[in-house]
Amino acid sequence: MNPGSGPSIAAYVLRFQSLFHEGRALxxxxxxxxxxxxxAxxxxxRGNYLYARAVVGREFATPAVLPSH
Known part of the structure; x- marks a missing residue:
């Protein structure tokens, strides 16, 4: 991303919510x-990210893009 072209990558998070444990998410x-x-x-x-992607629908819900806090 070029400087000045928009929000930085850290402005958002991709959140994978557990299907079985309400408080668990990546x-x-x-x-x-x-x-x-x-x-980065x-x-x-990286391993957790690849795992979460692989088990969407079985262990984690479809991820959501949320503003970073």
Missing amino acids: AFPCDAQGHVDMD LSDRA
Whole structure:
């Protein structure tokens, strides 16, 4: 993203809510369209992100793009 072209990637998070545990969720920094820069994630976060994507509908709900707090 070019400077001045819009909000920074950290302005949003892609949140995967657990289907079975109300308080459990995984969230990753993303842009307004929900694109996660996997190269910017730690190894652990990258693994969690790939896992969450793989189990959407079985363990996590379809992710939502939310403003970062």
